[in-house]
Amino acid sequence: MVFILKPNVPKEKIDKFITEWEQKGFSTIYSVGTEHTAICLIGNTIAVDLDHVVQTNDIIDFGKRITEQFKAVNRTVHEDDTIVKVGDVSIGEGFFPVIAGPCSVETHEQVLEIARSVKQSGAKILRGGAFKPRSSPYAFQGKQVEGLDMLRLAKKETGLPIVSEIMNQTQVDLFDDVDMVQIGARNMQNYDLLKVVGKLKKPVLLKRGLANTIEELLMSAEYIVSSGNNNVILCERGIRTFETYTRNTLDLSAIAVIKQKSHLPVIVDPSHAAGIRSLVPPLAKAALAVGADGLMIEAHNNPAKALCDGAQSLDLEQFGELMSELKVRAEIEKKIF
Amino acid sequence: MVFILKPNVPKEKIDKFITEWEQKGFSTIYSVGTEHTAICLIGNTIAVDLDHVVQTNDIIDFGKRITEQFKAVNRTVHEDDTIVKVGDVSIGEGFFPVIAGPCSVETHEQVLEIARSVKQSGAKILRGGAFKPRSSPYAFQGKQVEGLDMLRLAKKETGLPIVSEIMNQTQVDLFDDVDMVQIGARNMQNYDLLKVVGKLKKPVLLKRGLANTIEELLMSAEYIVSSGNNNVILCERGIRTFETYTRNTLDLSAIAVIKQKSHLPVIVDPSHAAGIRSLVPPLAKAALAVGADGLMIEAHNNPAKALCDGAQSLDLEQFGELMSELKVRAEIEKKIF
């Protein structure tokens, strides 16, 4: 149940209203938007008389029942798009940054060369895997702590904010000056990890699990936001289907659905979805056209020798070409690229 | 195994070459493109010495083995895009027509009103279901023969070529002046029907089955083309997955894959895929961006009262708006809209 407040209501009246409901055993989410301010009531609201509450509280403009299980991330609660800031890069509501970088960070030189090149091509954020979830215990597990250092150095040299995947809740301190932590697809329903990153102040990039519904993705985001961290960016990266030409099936309808249902920004990772380099440019353009708020693309200085997922990485020149193609299309879509 | 011929080879030399191989028990497909002419050998080619054939036949420029099971629809055999003509409307290689109309034809007035309106908005072909495959025997099964007459009348009045779904092989004669026959998703592997439409001269719109792989779709097209009808247009209309927000999951990666693997045009039906009106515009734009050769969109003069699938139909005004949005984007993609 969400109550949209009248404009310019004094803060103490709001606090009083919230306190009253919390004393009755409800949780509340207080959400300030540019258009309106909302208070969301969570708990067993079946017995609550909506009309009565609206009529007897002069701070309330109107009220609505939310039937979806997700509340804090629901567009009903926060009608305008949320803009998340990663370092000084904005994402959401017309800002369309591209995140680029290698699947795995390998050496200082590699990360630096890639970072400089993708920055020049227009990328706004640098990605790189330091801790790698691999299905085989015998496969390369990433450069780990040393890998995070490589990213930090690249950030220092290029000024690009950085994002890297966190694998478990004991690693939080290791990500101290990493600008955004990524929750990988396999951890999308690792609820204890979600609660821990929900206590952070920094942005969280939440990837959709490969067999998770849109609703489950939004519920996982709800774990983070309801823990206190509003800075969540969702990411569609392909779902598991029977099709075998592509590694996964990129679900671009999900972008259109999420833009309707939630106020959070949502980006697309075409590289992991397709698993094939030549499919990345067409899927990137389609993601922009369908309404995504950004892209995450793998780019590598030497894809043939990449320690991980080389087959899906663009080389730096291909990445540059794609960025030029996206630039023209971003103008049409009125996106700040 | 495909042999690309040298330019300007005399026809009798080609015939001689073909006859020789057919006498050895192989089937052949002879394919004339704008760039080159190819002869495709079908049968057990494992024992054939490719280099030897090339060296001992002076009409051959070079030869390649095709590992895919689909031969006649393979881009290796026919490198440039195939252009299919529906009436005088071209589709493929830069021509991007929009097919529009109601899910089911209902009355003369309805079809005519819709046809006139979508034509004015820029649609090039009129669609309309006369025979409707319905999962329930108690549901409306379409206006049938009478429905085809309504479409013919609308064609006569507006000049738009028409497309409608054929349900079984005994109906071929009923479709006499229907410009394109549609094979529905449920019939994609009705091989006897494929063989029958393969004997026709008119274009066939082949929809992907909702649990069929891209390879199976191409194999079904192979049935038609190898029966003698090259005029096949493929159509992606969503696949069945675990996701429930959308009726099906539109697989736009499939478009990018098909454009690489095959020379046939491929279009997208966002209406059936999503099942929700508001998702049609973003998915239509994404389909254009990913490289589709056209769109098939449901439009209705009164979606709320449609006898079938009203929830996914745009009204005529919404359709017009979408067409304006597509027009700008088609220019960027260098498509003739």
Added chain:
Amino acid sequence: MVFILKPNVPKEKIDKFITEWEQKGFSTIYSVGTEHTAICLIGNTIAVDLDHVVQTNDIIDFGKRITEQFKAVNRTVHEDDTIVKVGDVSIGEGFFPVIAGPCSVETHEQVLEIARSVKQSGAKILRGGAFKPRSSPYAFQGKQVEGLDMLRLAKKETGLPIVSEIMNQTQVDLFDDVDMVQIGARNMQNYDLLKVVGKLKKPVLLKRGLANTIEELLMSAEYIVSSGNNNVILCERGIRTFETYTRNTLDLSAIAVIKQKSHLPVIVDPSHAAGIRSLVPPLAKAALAVGADGLMIEAHNNPAKALCDGAQSLDLEQFGELMSELKVRAEIEKKIF
């Protein structure tokens, strides 16, 4: 809406009741069971006052609304199991026949050898493909009419009833003395074919499509039964999932669901589901345990040289061993094997 009649109601009263409702625009299904007789009303029953009808018609014992879309195949309409007779072999309600034979019939000798052997091992019905739906137009398409003759001969020699797949509605006459026609998975939603076999008197074996829900399977059966043919046997043969070890994923839960929802017999085809010979025996035993009414198993005299699907066929000795194992377990399940 279904009305269960009181015992021993005179036929003319029943006819009068049916006529009344048909004049009001409803369809009716009249179903005689061993426990009770039912009349099912199909149409827009929302406005029908159930209690009023029961109170004002003395032939009615009680009435129920059916919320499922399938009516005639619904267990609510026909509470006891339907027994279908294939030749003189019963299937359903405790009768558990095994159908066996080759994927494709190849020669008279092959069919006869297999038929004699599987009969000796306890099989009750002979299967064999004459018309083969193949994803490639270049693959072996079956022995066709000649193949049906081979089956007829084997029937004559062994006395086993025969079942073979029909591919399209023009073939009905070809199946004249074939005891049961099979609708293959790819044709499960070929509604025009379903209507045609619904006019036959002989049993129909309806295989579940590989991406069709249980409800869609029951709706396809409804097409046949509502066309007048009650002799439908359902068959689960695996569904398409992301798993790749097995060709398809056998959905044994579907058997338990169908036994609750419908009165029709349902059997399991473990050979096509698994696609691997060694998985057939464990899956066959599981099918018996979960409550199936029979099995369809591929057996071949020389699987290594089979023209089709040899990898999944048991040889005749393996088939015999499996039958011994099933025999003991059928006793436990109180099935007539």
Added chain:
Amino acid sequence: MVFILKPNVPKEKIDKFITEWEQKGFSTIYSVGTEHTAICLIGNTIAVDLDHVVQTNDIIDFGKRITEQFKAVNRTVHEDDTIVKVGDVSIGEGFFPVIAGPCSVETHEQVLEIARSVKQSGAKILRGGAFKPRSSPYAFQGKQVEGLDMLRLAKKETGLPIVSEIMNQTQVDLFDDVDMVQIGARNMQNYDLLKVVGKLKKPVLLKRGLANTIEELLMSAEYIVSSGNNNVILCERGIRTFETYTRNTLDLSAIAVIKQKSHLPVIVDPSHAAGIRSLVPPLAKAALAVGADGLMIEAHNNPAKALCDGAQSLDLEQFGELMSELKVRAEIEKKIF
């Protein structure tokens, strides 16, 4: 690459062989079975000359290449079934224990009543969720530490060993006298958690993720076993498909596949797969018939009031009846029940 050793080879020769290979940069797994002892070499074995190694090392009987990515859990390495002991309950190679209990532990009385009853019915291990992974942050999250205490008390009173789900790697100490830790489906690819439980000595119940392949399940088991803990029991609990009647689709073929590919015991959880009480008994019987090594079944003293998943729980009487039915069938399958 696996080397099967001759019988009665002195330990120092084995150690010398292992040391040699580890010095060359390979990992080794040393596996003692009842039939034979094996050493598995992990690393880049492509350049290793298998025949040469066998001929020049007199401790080796023969060698094989393993093409699967999973090594330590591969049946090639350890030909006979592994028996895992949970408390003093054996599982695997003919031992077929049933694990039963509530989805969530709620009160001391509830757990105790259920534990006593299921023990009397023949259950060998008590299950109960203390930490509950829930898709909504607002849903009941389990009794947590207090819940584990309730299980311990029930263990003390009934003597049944206990199993409960661990949610993250910081909880290991909390599970000190819990006999088996469960890795839930959502955590199947939480590799850091797998490594941590791989350092424990106690058995791990590893549930298949709902969209994970059999191979991925075995690779996750490989994480645990290669970390040093051989006591892994696999659990099939349904996969996500398009079917909606059942919550998930129980993949019983997976049991037959796993029994061929791996030496680890594998059990079935029909309650979570189906999500519907009435489907549990038929699926439990099918699981036994297909070759599973045990079952995990939800039983509750008052399913209608269960705090979690009541719809799928058997009541104690229904559980007792099912156990009687299983008992007869276990004899046929020669399982120690």
